[in-house]
Amino acid sequence: MTDTPVSGMLAHIPTVAVPHSDAGWQPIRNHFGLTAFGINAYTARRAGDRIIGEHDHSNPDDEQHQELYFVHSGRARFEVNGTVINAPAGTFVSAHDVATRRSAVAEKDNTVVLVIGAEPGAAFEITPAEREELAEAGLSVRPT
Numbered sequence: 001m002t003d004t005p006v007s008g009m010l011a012h013i014p015t016v017a018v019p020h021s022d023a024g025w026q027p028i029r030n031h032f033g034l035t036a037f038g039i040n041a042y043t044a045r046r047a048g049d050r051i052i053g054e055h056d057h058s059n060p061d062d063e064q065h066q067e068l069y070f071v072h073s074g075r076a077r078f079e080v081n082g083t084v085i086n087a088p089a090g091t092f093v094s095a096h097d098v099a100t101r102r103s104a105v106a107e108k109d110n111t112v113v114l115v116i117g118a119e120p121g122a123a124f125e126i127t128p129a130e131r132e133e134l135a136e137a138g139l140s141v142r143p144t
Contacts (some may be wrong), residue, residue: 076109
């Protein structure tokens with residue numbers, strides 16, 4: 001048996017600074033040792049903080065993730081392929097196509113956005129970027 005938790009509160013998952021976001025990154029996937037999909041949270045302390053930096057997953061050398069975003073609390077402004085989506089708490093935003101350009105900015109203090117992603121039809125792999133960010137934060141990669 002491992003020491004991997006089966007329940008927990010977001011407030012108890014370490015928050016890490018990452019270069020691609022003004023918001024604090026909380027590595028939920030790593031905390032629970034999940035291996036089927038990625039899931040993380042970003043918490044923006046202030047309105048105006050960049051939560052999700054503009055990006056896509058169209059580079060064939062990068063992970064080809066579809067992503068689903070969920071605004072857990074607060075309010076965010078997403079841009080998805082140039083379309084602005086005002087997203088209060090409880091809103092889902094989908095980036096189904098890997099070429100979809102997406103980004104998000106907090107519109108309220110303490111906005112929390114969950115990000116769930118995986119590559120369709122492929123076994124999930126922890127990305128090199130996640131491994132690097134965990135190492136920089138002094139966190140072990142789960143599972144080992």
